[in-house]
Amino acid sequence: MANANNELHKKVEELLPAVCALSKVEHEGPDVVIYLKNIAEFYKDENLIRKIAGTLRKRVLIRSDPSALTTPEKALDKIKAIVPAEAGVTDISFFPQFCEVAIDSLKPGLVIGKGGSTLKEIIFQTGWAPKILRTPTMPSNTVSGIRKSMLKEADNRKKFLTNLGRVISTPPTAKADWVKVTALGGFHEVGRMCILVQTPNDKILIDCGVNPETNEGPKAFPYLSSMGITLDQLNAVVITHAHLDHCGFVPYLYKYGYEGPVYCTPPTRDLMVLLQFDYIKVLSKGDTPSPYEEKDVRKMLDHVVVRDYEDVTDITPEIKLTFHNAGHILGSSMVHFHIGEGLHNLVYTGDLKYGFTKLFDPANAAFPRSETIFMESTYGGRNDIQPVRQxxxxxxxxxxxxxxxxxxxxxxxxxxxxxxxxxxxxxxxxxxxxxxxxxxxxxxxxxxxxxxxxxxxxxxxxxxxxxxxxxxxxxxxxxxxxxxxxxxxxxxxxxxxxxxxxxxxxxxxxxxxxxxxxxxxxxxxxxxxxxxxxxxxxxxxxxxxxxxxxxxxxxxxxxxxxxxxxxxVEGFSGHSDRSQLLAFAKNLKPRPERIFTLHGDEGKCDDLARTINKMLHIETRAPMNLDAIRLK
Ligand SMILES: [Zn+2]
Ligand SMILES: [Zn+2]
Missing domain, CATH: 3.40.50.10890 (Rossmann fold)
Structure with missing residues (x-):
């Protein structure tokens, strides 16, 4: 362990001009953080950050060594003097654990400045690394609550991320040589979506939803007990979007022993917390007890790691995760896993809209590589043609x-x-x-x-x-x-x-x-x-x-x-209709070797699988819940 970190330190040292005065390099979740005593020198070379990130193949964060920080009081005065009033700053909070200052504002562009000039000024004058957050134009208790909780839980989050970073950067003793997927929920049905992706070294859940339309436990929740492992053995949970049929069961994992990360996009995190709290509230009014409490949602929130679309992220030593736009709801994503070095690539679409909506761009259909696709079939039945939007x-x-x-x-x-x-x-x-x-x-x-x-x-x-x-x-x-x-x-x-x-x-x-x-x-x-x-x-x-x-x-x-x-009135769906699903399958780049269909009622998954098979002449199938599929 110590060796791995020494090696990283040496690599970074070689890439940096000595005048930057490197003090520490550490993993923080999937990122690498570089602490410098002379951060102003670092920003003299604009290509340096790209060079280091490219060599390490990681997202790199540059921060001042704690000894180079001004006091928060002084920094606050300086930031107020540097940032123009038109930026509409609504909050400034200091995170000494991360040597960062979060600046919430209505116009983040003005806090960043032309070519990052204002940001740099803040760094040079205070030492603190600014983290820019956008204040919603309508007041949101969820957004402000989550930002407050990040501040309150900063000590715990620092510990959690450092530990996670250590796990992610420690290579396994033997390389993975097989990949298996188990259908735990949401196959041949709409609701309780849950997929287990397994290699000899890793166990990852993609989505972990409930079926909010039923109160019967056996139909409402995914088949987690069939995993054959305990929850603390999971390495990561990846969430495509905030609808409860995809994320409604995540707090339950924390209630019963899971302590690892949840990866999702920033809006998914906020919407997910909102909908989970509401789920508890709705159940509390009926006669079915909620499978978890508010404190479990909070525990989950402390373990969320957010990623934007197209960011390639190591979530285990052997698995890289990339989110792509799914066009379905705010922050909704498709999940791309690159497993092993070229061992296998799989894409799970989550819920997807491959067509026009007023709110979002249509789903992405091009991936660097993808042998296996898992795709939703909500409107995959042969009669599921939606009228045009107009x-x-x-x-x-x-x-x-x-x-x-x-x-x-x-x-x-x-x-x-x-x-x-x-x-x-x-x-x-x-x-x-x-x-x-x-x-x-x-x-x-x-x-x-x-x-x-x-x-x-x-x-x-x-x-x-x-x-x-x-x-x-x-x-x-x-x-x-x-x-x-x-x-x-x-x-x-x-x-x-x-x-x-x-x-x-x-x-x-x-x-x-x-x-x-x-x-x-x-x-x-x-x-x-x-x-x-x-x-x-x-x-x-x-x-x-x-x-x-x-x-x-x-x-x-x-x-x-x-x-x-x-x-x-049909035609407003955030889901693709049948012709959009077929167009998506046809336009996939590169063409996958096989497509599995899921997330569809009655015969829709079968219908869609059969049609795609006839159209593309590739292997297709609609697996059942509890099916295990070897991909490699
Ligand atoms: Zn959805
Ligand atoms: Zn769904």
Missing amino acids: EAEKKLMEAIMKTIERKGKALIPVFAVGRSQEVMLVLEEYAQTHPDFNVPVYIDGMILEASAIHTAYPEFLRQNVQRRVLSNNSPFESKIFEPVKVKRQEIVDGDPCVILAPSGMLSGGPSLEYLKLLAEGEKNSLIFVGYQSALSLGRKLQHGAKEVPLHGEGGKLQSVKVNMEIQT
Whole structure:
């Protein structure tokens, strides 16, 4: 161990001009941190950082030796003097454990300065390495809570990352010579997604979700007990995106002994925490106990390591992880694993949108190498063709206007994260071009908070939305939207309106409350814009259920008559429809040797696998939960 670090130290020493006065080199999680006594000298050569990172093949962080730091009080004064007022700095916090200062601001570009000039000035004058964070344009308790917790837990995080760095940089005694994948959940179903990737040296989970549409334990959670290993033997957990069917079970791992890292993108971390806290809250109102508590979510948060798209990261001595844009929700990613030195490359798409949305660029389809692809099949069935977006938007607005004209209320159940923001953009655009559209659009539940998180990460949004957020014209803050501050009954008793409320499949949350209040009124309408999974109440209503049992006041089950008009408007999905899935498979670069399908109800996984096989003449299959597949 000591040897490995000595070697690293020597390598860095050789690359650095002696005048930088190298004091220490250490691993910190997947990164290498270089401490210098004379950091100003380092920045004289602009190519130095690239040269070192290229040679070490790691992300490299440059920091001052603690002895070269000014006191936080002095540094604070200097930073305030250096950063222009227009940058809108909202918070400055010091992390002595990391020799870093976090600067939160509304305009990070101005804290960085032209070519990084302002940043450098901060480093030269204070010694502290600035970490630039964007303040959301709408207040977000999640974002501020997570940033506070990072500060509070900095000691623990430093210990955790140093230890993790040691593990990742210690080569195994024998090289991996096989790769195996076990299907632990989400195969031939939508929900509880979970995949175990195993080599002789590593055990990694990709996604670890719940099925929020059922309360039956055996169907709700992944088959972790079949792994044949204990949770503390896992090396890493990698999360594609924040929907609960992909991340809802992660805190459970920490409750029962896992202490390793969770890798995800920065927005996924924030949205994941928001949705997990909400999951606990929703369950606490019913009769099923939550599989974990809030403290387990916090423990998970202390172990999250965030990575941006396209960053290549060593997550074990033999596995490199890269996230690629999946186009599905904010921060959603596909996972690329490069295993061994060329032993095997696998891609797992997570949920993917290979088509137009107002919020995101379409999913990436090119990878450096990929022999095996695991792809989602939500709309992989032979009839799952979605109308084009323009038609979908027209149909949605017609459904809404018809309801308004007959003095009804239009309830649109949506996922708090994803569909709600997409539908908000459609409504906002319509209102801009139709001044006669003057009914309130109520935003209930977590939609507001989720939208606020979007404004903290504009670089993950499509360019024109990004531009609007950056120029103080965020569509999420349009005045047509009214966050619900009154009792729901008042809205139901009031004038015609549109209501956007989670959950998207009516499994709980405000949308279910509104359903109870609106269901009997014939003038009202229920408009589905997102996927309704096989076990959901939404699916039952789509299939024409005219009476449904729902928990009333005091938790008593009562039968509710459904007289409201029920409509489904397709075309807003954050999932690819069948033709988009097929186009994705066809356009994959390079062409994979095999494709496995998953994340689909009923026969959809089989359907998609069969069609891709006919189209590309490569091996395809739709594995079952608990199947183990040897890839190499
Ligand atoms: Zn999803
Ligand atoms: Zn999903």
